[in-house]
Amino acid sequence: MTPLRQLRTPVFALLALVATVTLGCDDLQKSAELKSAEMIGDIATERLASLGETERAANDLINVPIEVRQLDDVVWQVRGVANTHLIKTSEGNVIFDTGLATQAAKQRRLLGEAVPGKITHVILSHSHQDHAGGTQFWVEEGTDIVAHQEYPEEQRYLKALEPYLWHRNRTLFPFMPEEPPNIGFLEYGNVVPNVLVDDGDVLRFEQGGVRFEVIPTPGAEGVDNLSLWLPDQKIFFSGDFFGPLFPQFPNVFTMRGEKIRKPIEYTRSLDTVIALEPEMIVPSHNDPIEGKEGIKASLIKMRDAVQHVHDAVIAGMNAGKTVHELMAEISLPPELELSQVHGRVSWAVKSIWEYYATWFHFDTTTELYSVPASAVWSEVAKLAGVENLVAHANAHIEAGRLIEGLHLLEFVLADGNNHLAGLEARKQVLEDLLEQSREDLDNSYENDWLRYRLRDTDARIAAAEGEAAG
Ligand SMILES: [Zn+2]
Numbered sequence: 001m002t003p004l005r006q007l008r009t010p011v012f013a014l015l016a017l018v019a020t021v022t023l024g025c026d027d028l029q030k031s032a033e034l035k036s037a038e039m040i041g042d043i044a045t046e047r048l049a050s051l052g053e054t055e056r057a058a059n060d061l062i063n064v065p066i067e068v069r070q071l072d073d074v075v076w077q078v079r080g081v082a083n084t085h086l087i088k089t090s091e092g093n094v095i096f097d098t099g100l101a102t103q104a105a106k107q108r109r110l111l112g113e114a115v116p117g118k119i120t121h122v123i124l125s126h127s128h129q130d131h132a133g134g135t136q137f138w139v140e141e142g143t144d145i146v147a148h149q150e151y152p153e154e155q156r157y158l159k160a161l162e163p164y165l166w167h168r169n170r171t172l173f174p175f176m177p178e179e180p181p182n183i184g185f186l187e188y189g190n191v192v193p194n195v196l197v198d199d200g201d202v203l204r205f206e207q208g209g210v211r212f213e214v215i216p217t218p219g220a221e222g223v224d225n226l227s228l229w230l231p232d233q234k235i236f237f238s239g240d241f242f243g244p245l246f247p248q249f250p251n252v253f254t255m256r257g258e259k260i261r262k263p264i265e266y267t268r269s270l271d272t273v274i275a276l277e278p279e280m281i282v283p284s285h286n287d288p289i290e291g292k293e294g295i296k297a298s299l300i301k302m303r304d305a306v307q308h309v310h311d312a313v314i315a316g317m318n319a320g321k322t323v324h325e326l327m328a329e330i331s332l333p334p335e336l337e338l339s340q341v342h343g344r345v346s347w348a349v350k351s352i353w354e355y356y357a358t359w360f361h362f363d364t365t366t367e368l369y370s371v372p373a374s375a376v377w378s379e380v381a382k383l384a385g386v387e388n389l390v391a392h393a394n395a396h397i398e399a400g401r402l403i404e405g406l407h408l409l410e411f412v413l414a415d416g417n418n419h420l421a422g423l424e425a426r427k428q429v430l431e432d433l434l435e436q437s438r439e440d441l442d443n444s445y446e447n448d449w450l451r452y453r454l455r456d457t458d459a460r461i462a463a464a465e466g467e468a469a470g
Contacts, residue, residue: 034137037105061244061285066106068114071280071288072233074210078111082130082284085237086111087230089208092120095138096228096237097131097284104134119143120207123214124193125239126224127154131284135191146203147193148216148224155191157259168257172448174455197226217241217273219266220250222258229276234292236278241269243342244285247298249305249332251343253351255445263310263352270303305336309345313352323353323361340441377414386412390421394428402429402436418464427457 061081068078076086080103085096093115099107122139123146124132139145158165162180170176197203203214213229221240228237243250253261274296281289289295309330316326327346332338360367381389389412396405406429412422434450437443 034105034108037101037137038109041100041102041105064286066103066110068110071282072235074233075230075235075282076111076115077282077288078107078114080107082133083282084108084111084134085282085284086115087210087212088115088117089120089210091208092118094121094123094207094210094212095119096123097125097239098122098134098138100130101133104137108134108137121146121212123147123226123228124151124191125226125228125237125241125284126221127151127158127191128221128240131239132191144195145191145193146195146197146214146226147191148218148226149196149198150218150222150224151193151196154222154224154259165257171452172256172445174452215272217269219262219264219269222261223265225269227273229278231276234277234279236273236276236281238273238281238283240284241273242281242283242302244283245339245342246281246283246289247302247338249338249340249343249345249348250302252306252309252348253355255347255449260351260355263306263348263355267303267306267310270299270306274299274303301336301338305332305338306348308332308336309348310352313349314356317353317357322363323350326353340443342444344441344443344446374410374414377411378417381411381414381417384411386419386422390419390425393422393425397425397429397432402432405429413460418460418467420461420464420468423457423461423464427454427461430454430457 064079064081066078066080068076070076074088076088078084078086078099080099082097082099082103084099084104084107087094087096098104119138119140120142121144122135124135126132126148135145166176166180170178195203197214197216199216199218201216203212205212211231213231215227215229217225217227217238219225220242225239225241227239227241229235230237242248250266251261252263252266277292278295279290279292281295283289309332312330313326316329321329327349330345330349332345366373389408393405393408393412396402396408405425409422409426409429412419413426430450430453434447434454437446437450
């Protein structure tokens with residue numbers, strides 16, 4: 001089985017590292033562009049690899065060497081942050097996923113040297129840039145670009161929301177530059193598929209004696225998930241269908257901020273994969289997983305875990321429970337225990353709840369209007385007395401009621417008020433939460449958010465001390 005390794009790669013983070021390098025690729029010829037791209041990619045990779053643990057958010061994948069390995073008689077892989085795969089046939093080769101743009105030029109050169117031949121198809125697992133970023137390096141005259149029917153729409157909204165998502169990602173991944181890169185080949189949405197596969201269809205073809213099945217598996221990293229199945233080799237190319245680990249509790253709906261993912265669609269897709277009985281799973285991050293029985297048991301466990309959480313949310317909703325009660329109550333039974341470093345059960349509960357019930361929680365009337373609770377926090381702090389609130393917050397914190405303490409501190413620190421004792425209390429809560437998180441689930445997104453809030457709190461403490469000194 002593959003070792004459990006963590007992926008902390010945001011979709012754009014690595015691409016972003018090259019934003020400081022100014023290079024106009026639009027006018028260059030393809031070979032020159034490839035060479036330039038390889039050079040820029042090397043700079044970006046080295047820069048990220050040289051960053052300290054905290055700055056790069058422990059991204060192990062950046063240390064994966066860019067090298068070619070053969071996985072089967074007809075399958076080659078070039079590794080990297082994201083892997084690219086080549087299936088060799090006597091009538092031309094098929095590519096599955098094209099890696100991160102900054103690494104793809106080198107990946108394309110090495111894999112092309114190892115297994116020469118024309119490229120008949122490029123199949124994309126989904127529209128995230130660490131899987132589609134290198135597509136243009138592979139496309140030749142007559143190459144089909146195969147993607148899910150929803151791929152163009154996913155590209156559209158990700159492009160349209162790029163400024164928003166960029167800054168949101170940057171909060172979690174502080175090594176990203178302030179603005180998205182303005183370099184031709186790195187631009188988002190530059191891939192136009194000419195073959196689209198819709199849910200319910202399977203694209204089957206045979207080429208040079210190898211049979212291919214391109215299967216829609218929506219519900220994982222988005223609605224546009226495609227997987228590739230080689231029925232004779234019994235190899236399943238999963239892209240990000242399982243996330244960066246296998247098995248794990250999936251990211252049913254990412255807090256990074258993307259369109260909602262449908263929980264039951266995901267369990268149905270898992271049923272499709274279980275029925276195939278793969279002997280090898282080849283994900284687009286990390287190592288292949290081999291062993292029919294182990295794979296089957298893990299697939300069933302993942303499906304049952306998502307189904308368990310889903311059904312518990314439905315039962316709780318029908319029993320009149322609030323989303324917060326359900327977040328606290330629902331957990332995986334021992335036989336379905338899975339790593340939650342990527343997906344997290346309590347967040348899945350919330351996302352499934354909102355998937356069915358949407359934004360109005362039938363809680364307070366104020367939910368219906370544009371004035372948030374925070375609009376009166378400062379006022380409440382004045383009435384209660386700021387020192388009082390901080391003292392009560394500290395009592396909560398000392399008793400281990402960290403979130404209650406944090407709630408009280410929100411009032412103290414509202415409107416950008418840099419109250420030193422309040423900020424120091426907040427720093428204590430965040431440190432305690434981070435320590436708990438690391439010891440408990442070690443969810444990468446929770447850790448990254450807490451680190452962001454700690455940085456922000458430290459900056460405000462420095463400002464408060466400056467104000468006091470001034
Ligand atoms: Zn990925």
